[in-house]
Every structure is written in C-alpha cells, then in structure tokens.
Amino acid sequence: MKQFKKTVLKNIIMVLTALVLVLSPISYPHFTIRSFAENKPVIVVIDPGHGGGGNANLGAVYNALTEKDLTLQLARALKAELDRYDNVSVILTRTEDTPLTLEQRAVFAKENNADFLFSIHFNASPIKNEHIFYGSEVWTSAFSPYYQKGYDFGQLVMGEWNGLGLYQKGVKTRIGKKGDDYYGIIRQSVKRNIPCVILEHAYLDCTTDASVLKTAGFIEKLAVADATAMAKYFKLRSPSGADYSGFTYTNTLYPAGNLYQDVTGPDVCSAKVLAADPARGNILVELTTSDKQSPVIYFSYSYDGGNTFSPLQMWDRTKNTQSFNVVVPPKTVNPKIVVRSYNNYEQMSESNLVDVTGIF
Numbered sequence: 001m002k003q004f005k006k007t008v009l010k011n012i013i014m015v016l017t018a019l020v021l022v023l024s025p026i027s028y029p030h031f032t033i034r035s036f037a038e039n040k041p042v043i044v045v046i047d048p049g050h051g052g053g054g055n056a057n058l059g060a061v062y063n064a065l066t067e068k069d070l071t072l073q074l075a076r077a078l079k080a081e082l083d084r085y086d087n088v089s090v091i092l093t094r095t096e097d098t099p100l101t102l103e104q105r106a107v108f109a110k111e112n113n114a115d116f117l118f119s120i121h122f123n124a125s126p127i128k129n130e131h132i133f134y135g136s137e138v139w140t141s142a143f144s145p146y147y148q149k150g151y152d153f154g155q156l157v158m159g160e161w162n163g164l165g166l167y168q169k170g171v172k173t174r175i176g177k178k179g180d181d182y183y184g185i186i187r188q189s190v191k192r193n194i195p196c197v198i199l200e201h202a203y204l205d206c207t208t209d210a211s212v213l214k215t216a217g218f219i220e221k222l223a224v225a226d227a228t229a230m231a232k233y234f235k236l237r238s239p240s241g242a243d244y245s246g247f248t249y250t251n252t253l254y255p256a257g258n259l260y261q262d263v264t265g266p267d268v269c270s271a272k273v274l275a276a277d278p279a280r281g282n283i284l285v286e287l288t289t290s291d292k293q294s295p296v297i298y299f300s301y302s303y304d305g306g307n308t309f310s311p312l313q314m315w316d317r318t319k320n321t322q323s324f325n326v327v328v329p330p331k332t333v334n335p336k337i338v339v340r341s342y343n344n345y346e347q348m349s350e351s352n353l354v355d356v357t358g359i360f
Contacts, residue, residue: 042088042234045114047185048075049121049198052099060124062131063210068097070219071120074201077223078120085227085236106188106196115234116149116195118226119185122213123200125346132312133298133346134206135167139198141181141190142173142259149195151252153233157199160225165212166202167314169297170344173259182261199226265349266291271339274323276360283326283356287339290320294343303328305336305353315341328360335360 050059050068059067072094079090091112093105100108109117125131138157140150154171162168174182181187189196201222202209212218230236237243268290275284283303289296298312303326316322328335337354 042236043113043115044082044088044090044230044234045093045109045112045117046075046078046090047093047105047109047117047119048072049119049185051094051097053097056099060122060204062124062205063207063214065122065204065210065213067122067124067204070122070204070213072097074219074222074226075120077220078226081223081227082230084240085231085238085242088230088234088236102184103188105185106192106194109189109194110192114194116153116197116230117185117189118230119196119198121198121200123203124205125203129346131203131205132300134203134209134312135169135297136161136202137169137200137344138171139183139186139200140171140173141186141196142175143181143190144254146186146190146195147173147254147259148252150197152249153195153197153229155252156232156249157226157229160229161201161222164218164221164225166209167297170295172261172344174261175259262291262294262343262345262347264293265347266296266341266343267349268320269339269341269349269351271337271351271354273337273354273356273359276356278360281328281330281332283328283335283337283360284323285326285337285339285354286321286323287341287351288321289315289341289349289351291343294345294347296341297344298342300340300342301326302338302340303332303335306338306350309338309340312342 048071050057050071057068059071061067075092079092082088082090093108094100106117125133136158138150138154140154141147151171158168158171176182181190183198185198186196202213204210231242232244232247235245235247237245266289268288270288272286273283274286276282285301287299289299295317296315297317299315300309300312302309313324326337334357337356339351340348342348
C-alpha cells in the first residue's frame with residue numbers, strides 16, 4: 001500500500017513538473033517573418049524562343065531574318081527597357097544561342113519564382129497557305145485562371161503593337177489532342193502554376209512585316225511596346241517618369257463553354273456585284289461575312305473565277321458587310337468574282353461565284 005502511494009505521488013509530481021515547464025516563459029532566439037505584400041518585387045521571366053547553336057532550332061527563316069536571333073535581340077532589349085522600372089526583377093531563360101527544351105524553360109521560371117513567363121517569338125504562315133498572313137497575335141492558356149491573366153495582358157500588348165502599325169489578330173487559345181494546352185511552353189508553365197503567353201510579334205515571311213522589322217530601331221520599339229504593356233499589367237513605375245501604379249483595366253471573365261480553337265471557316269461568306277465600270281475596269285463588290293466562333297480579320301478576291309486571288313486585305317471587324325473595288329486588268333475575258341474571308345484562326349470560306357459577263 002505504501003509503495004502504491006509513493007508511485008501515485010511520483011506520478012503527480014511528474015505531471016505538475018511538466019505543466020510548470022509548459023506554462024513557464026521560454027526564451028527563444030528572436031526572429032521576424034518578412035511580409036512582402038505590395039513591396040514584393042515582380043519576377044518576370046523572358047524566354048527568347050528557339051536557339052541552340054549553329055543551324056539548330058532556328059525557328060522561322062525568311063527574308064534574311066532568323067527567328068532565334070531576333071527573339072534573343074528583342075529579349076535583351078526588352079530586359080534593358082523593363083529594368084528601368086522599380087520593383088521588378090527581369091530574368092532571361094537564355095542570354096546566348098543556347099539549346100533549351102520547353103520544359104527546361106518552364107523549370108527555370110519556376111526555380112526563379114516567376115510571376116509570369118513571356119515567350120518571345122516571330123511568326124510564319126504554313127507553307128500550304130503560301131505565306132499569305134501578316135500581323136501580330138498572342139497565345140495563352142485555355143484554362144482558368146491562366147486564360148484570364150494571359151488575355152488581360154494580351155489586350156494590353158496588342159494596344160501597344162497597334163500603335164506601331166502592326167495588324168492585330170487577337171488573343172487565341174489552342175487545345176491539344178490530350179485535352180490540355182497545345183503549345184508546350186504554355187502547358188509546361190501552367191503545370192508549374194505560372195501564367196504564360198506566347199508573343200508572336202510579326203511574320204517573317206510577309207514582305208510587309210519583314211520590311212518593318214528591318215527598319216532601323218524597330219526591334220527597340222517593340223521592346224518598349226512589350227515593356228510598357230508589362231508595366232501597365234503589373235502597375236509599375238519608373239524613376240524616369242512613367243508611372244502606371246494607378247493604371248486600371250477590365251479583368252477578363254472566363255467564358256462559358258470550352259475554348260477549343262476554331263477549325264472551320266466563317267459561317268457566312270456571300271458576294272454580290274453592286275456596280276461595274278467596264279471603261280475603267282472597275283467592279284464594285286459587296287461582301288457579307290461573319291463567324292459565330294471567331295472574328296473575321298482578312299478577305300481576298302479573285303476576278304478570274306478563283307484562279308488567282310489578291311493579297312489578303314484587312315477586314316473591319318465592327319461590320320458584317322463591306323464593299324470594295326476590284327480592278328480588272330485590261331483584256332480580261334469574262335471576269336468572274338469570287339471572294340474569300342478568313343477568321344483569326346486562318347480558317348477560310350469561299351463565296352459564291354458572281355459572273356459579271358453581262359454587265360462588264
């Protein structure tokens with residue numbers, strides 16, 4: 001019995017001792033948790049597309065222009081321009097002609113805690129389309145919230161590009177066969193929770209775009225345009241005077257339904273002749289065209305029944321019907337009008353054939 005009481009007493013003392021230790025103030029080494037909040041620097045990763053030494057991974061090569069060289073040139077100029085702003089850290093995935101896989105680029109961005117990855121590119125038309133397209137476009141993820149972030153930035157940068165005289169094709173998404181983003185750099189970035197856009201600045205195989213790119217100082221102008229859009233998006237300010245800290249824009253809502261790419265041409269493409277002046281070789285044509293899925297952005301016409309077509313013309317996206325003049329070369333026999341319209345996924349529809357033999 002005495003032994004039992006001793007054991008109980010010992011246990012009580014141990015419990016009380018433990019309580020004293022828990023409740024007594026303990027001296028720990030002093031430390032503070034740093035809160036970045038609004039002072040946290042924005043981390044931007046710029047990815048010059050392609051690259052790999054020699055003739056490896058050249059990208060598009062047309063009109064004495066090579067994509068992998070242009071992307072690096074623009075990325076360097078963009079970094080220099082963006083470095084003028086406060087509270088932003090700019091890192092390039094490559095600073096030389098270095099080979100990198102798409103996954104390596106996204107991993108690099110993740111390792112550097114990127115807030116956004118911007119993939120720098122230049123474009124070229126598919127060979128089957130005879131290199132007829134031109135302009136600038138932005139590709140982003142098809143999935144929320146990456147879609148909204150990419151679309152918001154895309155709208156801003158297209159406004160800046162438009163100011164340089166480049167034709168704007170829009171912000172687009174593309175989904176692959178597995179149901180995820182088609183483009184690898186976007187897919188790999190989203191996999192690591194990083195917003196990403198591909199910036200296709202202009203077409204190297206379009207004579208008009210290529211001549212603009214070759215203009216002295218134009219790459220630097222593109223860098224300023226890209227940097228300004230980024231400064232607006234991240235609300236940056238520069239000691240030199242540019243202050244976008246109060247800049248506002250309307251955030252994009254994720255649309256209902258899926259964001260699969262448009263694989264069909266415009267739903268409506270109908271042509272008719274309004275007037276003809278055989279003496280001057282002029283035919284006034286009216287085109288009505290529309291697309292429920294994507295905006296119509298180009299049209300072209302043929303005066304010989306579809307054997308040859310004009311270069312792509314810009315379409316006014318605010319209208320479904322427009323008229324234009326077709327000049328028929330002298331000595332053309334039995335002119336016949338055919339018009340093609342294209343949406344911003346480069347999908348084409350062809351109009352009815354209009355025989356003007358009786359009035360021309």
